[in-house]
Amino acid sequence: MSTHPDFNEEFFDDLDSLLPDLLEFLTFKPSDVDRFRFAPDAIAMGSLQGRLFTQVFGGGCAKGSDGRRNTSFIAFDFKREQLVFRVTTMLDSRGIPPVLHPIDAELSFHDIAHRGIHITKRDLPSARGNPNSLEVTVTVGCRRPPRFYMPLEMYRRRATVMDFTISGADEREAGSISTIPEGHCAYPTFCDTYRWIFRMDRHQYAKITACVQKIRALALADPEMDLMSTSSANARWSVRILGDHEFQQLYTPPDLSRLPFSTRTLLEGLIGYGVLRPVDTPDMIETLRKASPATPFQDRILEALFNQDRIRDVKALIPKLAAFLRRRPPSEQTHLVLIRTVLVTPMRVLVGPPQYESSNSVTRKYSDKLDGIIRVQFSDEEDRIYVAGSLKDADNENPAVGLMARVRRALQHGLIIGGETFYPVASSSSQQRDHSMWFINTRMIDGLSLRNWMGTVHETVVAKHAARMGLPFSTSRIVNMKINFGTMLEDVKRNGRIFTDGVGLAGSNVLHESALALGAKGIDSYPSVIQFRLGGAKGVLADWPKLVGKDDILLRPSLIKFTSDLADLNVIRVAKYQVAFLNRQFINIMCANGVPQELIISIFKDAVADIDGFRDRVRDGKMTKADEQLGRMCDNFPFMKLVRYGFNTNPLILDIAAILECRALQDLKWRARVKLPGGVFLIGIADETGTLREGEVFCQYQENDGTPPKIVTDEVLVCRAPALHPGDVRRVCAVDAPELRHLKNVIVFSIQGERDLPSMLGGGDLDGDDYTLIWDQRFVQSLSMYAPMEYEAPDPIRVREVTQRHLNENFVQYILNDVLGQVDNCHLALVDFIKTGQAATLSPELRPDKWPDFMDKGGSVVSYTSHNILGKIFRVVQADPHSRPSDLGRMGYPSDPRITKYPLDNGLLERLKVLKACYERDIQYDMRRYRVYEPEIPAGIAIQNKKRKRVRDQNVNEPLREAFSFGVENVRDGAANILRDYTFEKTTLTPMQTIARHCYALTFEETFVRQWEQQHRQGHWGVEMLDDDDEEMFRPKPFMSFAFCFWQELIQIVSESGSEV
Structure with a gap:
């Protein structure tokens, strides 16, 4: 057996x-x-x-x-x-x-x-x-x-921590929520x-x-x-x-009142996560003081402890960790800010260590008071709050108890973090979708002053007011240049519709500096359009050199959401080339409108054939043109450059290749997302010259610096996600217009006619919406056109004056009605909730008792084999794609003789071990935070993971890219510090190439990897020594990305010329 x-x-x-x-x-x-x-x-x-x-x-x-x-x-x-x-x-x-x-x-x-x-x-x-x-x-x-439940008269509801009190007190009226629970409420935590x-x-x-x-x-x-x-x-x-x-002796909350706020919050976080027992806190505080009297250094020690699963011996661990951290000074990032995040679950309040993330207008304004700002996310213990009928029913029956009562309690009474009480202030649209909201300490930041500084919001529709208040909290980069504001432009209006809704003008210098602020390079550093926010205005700014000065911006009334004195230009993204993709909604509509199913199936089969075996072809050096296009999807990491220079058999490169292959196949199987070479996916803008006639568009695209721009001239299809109505896909004519040839990687819409085309595409506008344009005539000619939908939003909910109480309940109602993923046929009404406050409902009779196999409902529901187009293409990808990282040991520690032929300096290896330990500590934290394997971080691509439920896989990609960039920058800064005082032996390599050669040895060569792992087991590098039972559980396989912090130098070493890369 x-x-x-x-x-x-x-x-x-x-x-x-x-x-x-x-x-x-x-x-x-x-x-x-x-x-x-x-x-x-x-x-x-x-x-x-x-x-x-x-x-x-x-x-x-x-x-x-x-x-x-x-x-x-x-x-x-x-x-x-x-x-x-x-x-x-x-x-x-x-x-x-x-x-x-x-x-x-x-x-x-x-x-x-x-x-x-x-x-x-x-x-x-x-x-x-x-x-x-x-x-x-x-x-x-x-x-x-676990998920605990309580009985109700008619329903079974989720329990919260207040159900652990003997009296069973009401959650909603229990006052401010503290981070460390007391008495029986401590059971779920400990x-x-x-x-x-x-x-x-x-x-x-x-x-x-x-x-x-x-x-x-x-x-x-x-x-x-x-x-x-x-x-x-x-x-x-x-x-x-x-x-x-x-029990009281072991788990009663310790007295932290004499500690600085930063130290106290970290200790509360460690206790909340179960890393530190309350009874061990006095020993922790005393050991920290012995390690260093300086609060910043004590905080660094505590932040490093979040990588531990639990602390067994405080007095043994802290001195080791302090000695290790002294060897590596902290790094700073000028364009990032340190933000505390708090997770409020039914049973716990989890305070994480401050994390670097992109700034917004508010965090830049209060950069000296960041201790007074936290971002709070409401979630289940391991998942988003799942909005089922039972949750609504339980909340309707008794809103004083249960999950939503806990959310209301936090919003009404605040959170006590580090001894300070934080109250809600606002939430941007994207944060609201993640069930997140910004809280402030009103003793540090006056709420009224903050609101006055942001601007005056007169909007009486509660949902719109909330969205306006959230604008300054949207992540962005500030553009540091002097900008001139010209005369306000008029919107083009006709028949009650705005043809220029959300689009303004900007000079070429403004656009270029905006792109540079985002780190764009090549053709992307000279964009035709940027998406922006400026005070109370938001939308896109387009390049019209004959209509606006190089340093000027011209706005329109449709861009102004509320009045504000803020004059800093914040850039969110730039227009860039993106290939078109089909998705489930487009496929359903197109096939219903006459596009042959056989065409869709053949495209999927071709896509699978192109993708399948990608990793093996990379390893064997037999990449196809389609493979190269797939490889370029990894744009945060120099995957293709490293492959071209012979690193195609490196374990990390092969793992990233496997991730690219897996993610592409997962998109095909679970999202019906297939690339369509005969199309593009670009930002839409208005034709300011009036050249285009009704039913015409202009599109000039350029894939990269090495390809010429191309103008599309043919009948085309235009659509926009979400698309649910048969009329959401339109056939129009793409034309060439000399007056528009300066515009690249955008779709230009006509301002002529009875109705603007964007509004016909699922109610779109021009404030940053992306549109898919398809010129593949197999789709264009076979599609039957239907009249566009006339969508009328429900009357919005208005109040005489919007108060914080209104905003809080709007946030609660958003969560309760966040069923977008559960019902596509209610989509148009649902996306409008954020503007109107009118929720769509999903009555029981609309809920299916069986689900098609392509919906991936797992074993918890009855599913059936779907024979429609989505079911057929679902089964084109036979197995559930998956990928796991390589094990260096099992692979025999492969290394590159082109690099290993150079000698090593033991003294330099010891200096670099500190950088490696710090880098891998951060990587390990990010792996836990985002539930990813190591190769997904440099790849900047998260593969599907059933354990990652609080956020969508795609929403993890950008944080992964930022995490890797941050780690690389830290390592290279540390290497530069070593170069200042280290004397190198005579070698043909440059100093930084010598660093790269030694980092490669620490990462891939058997002797040094084994030595590193042995030192880890013995408790070096600021970790507790693991016993045999815990080693496999708490220590991941050897990491492989450290060496590629110096990818340029590695390429220089293996290339004959050694020239700059």
Whole structure:
């Protein structure tokens, strides 16, 4: 019988006698909750350290006469990938929090710790003569608290931390939310281990072994689902049961009132994440003071601890970490700011360390008071707040309790962070979609002064007022140049429609400096259009040299959202070439409008053929032209340059190639996103000259610096996402116009006619919307045109004067009605909620009881094989694409002799180890933060990950790119510091090339990688020494990206000329 390499054979003593029962349970088809359900005799909650289980809560379990599931049970639900437990204890209910009597909870497999399931068994002492009588103990360690539920009269609602109070106090009226919970409310934070004891016969034990097999099978498909411990089934554990007094001693919040705000928030964050126990806080504070009297250095130590899973020995770890950090000064980024983020979940308040991110107008204005600004995100423990009907129903029945009551509580009463109370102020549109809002400490930043500085918002539509207030909080780069503001232009209006809605004019110098502020290069540094924000104005600015001066900006009324004295130009992005992609919505409409299904299927088959095997072709040096186009998608990392210079067999390069291949196939399978070479995806603007006639567009595109610009002249299709109505795809004529040839990588729309074309495309405008233009005549000629939709928005909700209370409830209602992904046929109404406050509803009769296979609903719902076009193309990609990083050890530590032929200096290696440790510490934090593997960070491309649920995969890409750029900049700055005082041996390499050669050795050469890993195991580089049980869990495989912080120098080394790259 073949097993997993780490499979514990002790589970299968006497397995032959159990095979009939085992086969029965493996082949029978009831629900998993019925099939793999066990009735426990006892349950306990607590924490686990080594083999010591510290019990905080526990007791015997009530059972029905037949062990029915409506009394006490634990079940492995493999279809929904979760552990379900419903338990009624035999404890006195008067001293138990209501959420624990009875216990109704679900724990996602993704929230179980690595190898966190321990199953032990022993013969019952009273029945040693009966081999069928066993005592089985199941112990499960958690990354995050389970989802607890509370009963309502008609509904089952999600529990929050206030349900752990003995009195069961209302969440909404419980006052400000603190970071460190007290009393029974501390259970979800500090009880990270659950334990069940069963008395069972061999027949029941067969089900346990079946569960073990199925859990191990999950790990074969996904290594991150390696949940079964490798400890012996006969291992013995120690148990310590805490009384109330001992619990208070260990977990009562420490007194942090005398600490500086920055230090206090970091300690609160470490406690909230479970890294530091409250009882260890005094030792932590004392050890920090011994390490350094300087608060900034103490804070650096604490920030580094967020990479730890837990701290076992404060007094041993802190001196090591301090010694390591002294060898590497902190880095600063002028265009980034340090922002604290706070995650509010049903059970916890998680304060992270300050992180560098792009600035906005408010953070630049209050750059000396950033301690008074935090960004708060409301989420579930491991996911976005899922808006199901039950959530709305529970909130309607009793809005004082439950998930949304917790959100209202934070908005009304504020959050206490570091001893200071923070209150909500505003949320930009993108932040609102992430359920995030900015909070300020009104003792540091006066809310009225902030609002007056931002501008005067007279808007009485609550949703629009909220959007206006969020504008200054939008991420942007400031353009440092003197700008002249010309006379306000009039909007072109006709028939109640605005043909120039959201577009203004800017001079060439303004556009160029804006691009440089974003770091654009080549043709992208001279854009025809920028998307901008300036005070209370937002939209796009286009290049019209005959109409505006080089340093001038001309605005229109449609750009002005509210009056503001702010005069700084903030650039968000520049117009650049992007190839067209089809998606599910476009495909559905086009096929319904006459485009042959066979055409779509053939395009998908060709795309799969072009993509499949990309990594192997990179390795073999046999890349096709289509491969080169795919490789250029990795525009944050010099993937193609490194391949061209012979790094195509390097493990990191191959991993990035695998990521590109995987992401492209995932887009095909799960998003029906396929590249269409006969089209472009560009920003839309208005024809200021009036040259274009009704039904005409102008489009000139240029792919890169090495290709000439091309003007599209033919019948074309134009569409915009979201597209749901048959009339959302229009056929128009693309023409050449000499007056417009200075414009590149934009789509120019006519200002003539009865109705502007953008408004026909799903209600679009010109304030930054992107449009798809297709000239592939197979699509153009086969499409039947339908009249565009006449969409009329519902009357917006107005109030006499918008107050913060209105804004808070608007935010809550946005979350409650954030069902955009659940219903496409309500899309037009939903996207308008942010402007009107009128929510779309999804009544139960509109919810399908079965879902097509291409919707990827998993095993939790009934699905069927779809035979429409989306189902057919879904199955063109046969398997679920996935990618995992390489293991240097298993690959035999491959290295490049073109680099390794140069000698090494041991002294320089030791200096560079500090840079490597700092870099990899940051990389590891980002891996945890965004739930990615290391190669995804330099690639700047996140592959699909079921564990990453709070944000969409695509929304992770930009933070990954910024994280890698930041890491590279830090490393190169550190290398420059080394160069100032280091004497190099005689070599043909330049000093920076010598640095690159040594970094390559530390990253890829076996001797140095093994030495590095051994030093890690021994606790060097500011980490705790790991024992055998923890090494695999807490230490990832050797990282491989450090050397490529010097990719230019590596290319110079291997190239014959050694010229600049």
